[in-house]
Amino acid sequence: MAKEPEGQLIDQLIADKVLSTPQIIDAFRKVSRHLFVTPQFKADAHINTPLPIGFGQTISQPLTVALMLEALQVEPGQRVLDVGAGSGWTAALLAELVGSTGSVVALERIPQLRQQAEANVRAAGYAKIAFHTADGAQGWADGAPFDRIHVAAAAHHEIPPALKEQLAIGGRLVVPVGQETQDVVVVVRETETSYHETRHPGFQFVPLIEGPLT
Numbered sequence: 001m002a003k004e005p006e007g008q009l010i011d012q013l014i015a016d017k018v019l020s021t022p023q024i025i026d027a028f029r030k031v032s033r034h035l036f037v038t039p040q041f042k043a044d045a046h047i048n049t050p051l052p053i054g055f056g057q058t059i060s061q062p063l064t065v066a067l068m069l070e071a072l073q074v075e076p077g078q079r080v081l082d083v084g085a086g087s088g089w090t091a092a093l094l095a096e097l098v099g100s101t102g103s104v105v106a107l108e109r110i111p112q113l114r115q116q117a118e119a120n121v122r123a124a125g126y127a128k129i130a131f132h133t134a135d136g137a138q139g140w141a142d143g144a145p146f147d148r149i150h151v152a153a154a155a156h157h158e159i160p161p162a163l164k165e166q167l168a169i170g171g172r173l174v175v176p177v178g179q180e181t182q183d184v185v186v187v188v189r190e191t192e193t194s195y196h197e198t199r200h201p202g203f204q205f206v207p208l209i210e211g212p213l214t
Helices: 005-015 022-030 039-044 062-072 089-098 111-123 161-165
Strands: 051-054 057-059 079-083 103-107 130-132 146-151 167-178 182-189 195-203
Touching: 005 022, 005 062, 022 062, 022 089, 039 051, 051 111, 062 089, 062 146, 062 167, 062 182, 062 195, 079 089, 089 103, 089 111, 089 146, 111 130, 161 167
Parallel strands: 079 103, 079 146, 103 130, 146 167
Antiparallel strands: 051 057, 167 182, 182 195
């Protein structure tokens, strides 16, 4: 029997060596993107492209999410911060990866999107994700330190210092940085004062909006 289109997309990401970690592949198969797109784009959920979710924001391209999760390498039991939750798809994938012993805090500065993301993840069966309306560049100090931090919007010039400060020693942060096009930067905190960065160029994200909530 032929696979559903979303399954075919995942198979293609595996064939293209974008997805390679078994746990991440399993998460992609369990957490359907179809549940997190707006009604008018349900038929396009399996297409490997960003899709609008309102308020000038998008649900990210599956390839990009796969690359970022492969770089993040979330493990069961970890504490994870998701900055720029959007429609909640990546937060649900992260919740699947941390399992019942881990935790996910998801930040979204647009209240209507936060409400929709929370409704989406609840409908998908992920009741333990903690959502907050907040300035993502400031992170979430009340939940720090985090073992992993995922950022779905691009910082203009530099990695927000608060996110680096809220990373646990040995922890990993994945964040796009740049304006017209961005590098995806993988940051590993080695000690209290030292970090190691690896950059992967050639991406495009919506901008990370910084500053007080309006």
